[in-house]
Amino acid sequence: MAESHSEVLDTDDEDLDPDLTRPAPQSWRARNAIEMIVSGVVGLFTSFVLSIEAWRLASNPGLQLACDVNSVISCTTVANTWQARVLGFPNAFLGILFESVVLAISVAILSGVHFPRWYMLGVQALYTIGLAFALWLFFESYFVIHALCPWCLLITLTTTLVWAGLTRMNVRDSVIPAPPGARWFVASGNDWIITIAFLFILAMLIFVRYGITLLR
Template sequence: MTADLESEAVEGAEPGAVEGEEPDPELTGPAPQRWRARTATEMIVSGLVGLFVSFKLSIEAWELAGDPGLDLACDINSSISCTTVAQTWQARILGFPNAFLGILFEGIVLAVSVAVVAGVRLPRWYMRCVEALYTVALFFALWLFTQSYFVIHALCPWCLLITLTTTLVWAGLTRMNVRDHVLPGGARLRWFVASGNDWIITVAFLVVLAAMVLVRYIV
């Protein structure tokens, strides 16, 4: 009976903790600066790629506005075509090219990421606002993907890259906010993130998206 109780106590303990000891603060407490800087650097790389693609899409939208019959370099066939996607209403959900929103979103997250690398700890309310804003960006990017995949039946390679970078930036931002106690979550969740297990979810999600593209448009 005593052995059973001791076993239950160990099983119920927080990950990374030994019975009678507190969980490792390195894994469940606020993230150390070196970890935050590394995560922010990953966000900067993805954000810069996203910013470049957003500018590229903005230029192409401008060119198409002047010449609707223009064939873009990323027009491979009827299924892989930037022109086909760019000429739909979904590409101008607010009345102007969606790429302009991409420039806004990437600019904000890049500014935050650079500040984090420099060692700045922004207020919790500010990071929550950034989290909310970029969550909107992620859902918007995924909505555009589903529209292209299920409704338009054509994919834009640049837009696929935006979906990839937006997912990676959101994952990094959320990872950081969980560890810094900006977002609600217990020690188990912070341990899960600090141990790098969240990457499994991110990679699995991206693999599913890639498989969808390969099955319908390439294989």
């Protein structure tokens, strides 16, 4: 008689390296935390730059920012839209908040701190909202504003990388319920394929639409 689906899964799970299906050792957690810290520091710096530019524009509405390259690569065009101030203040202030939180958590994890499951679930939910917001801004720039801000693109990149690192850790530690195969998948680093593919798709969207115009 044919094996049931659950029996097949059990057999598959037994073939996995048990060291890659258990909660992550500190060496793995530290390496992942360092990746998150690097992305978080870049994101925090970028958020500060955007905050300064927003303050300069508020003081001088006719100002042309230094990162204006052409009609497509234009920080000023994006910064003067309502999408850049969804809550009534520059979105960069939210970036400073999100990046500061994830940096504090990443440094603690690097030091060997294990947060309770409810706390990490809350951080996961918070940063998922942050990623969704960053992607919404990207698509607003792409489809509605028809201009791209280099600093905003960098925020999209760093937010994606931090979210991927946070999700990787939470899956490995069973904070997010997942079968052993999923824990093995992230422990082996295979999730990077998905992350890189996702970022490649975003880059190709930009190239297909604007092409050589980006350099003019």
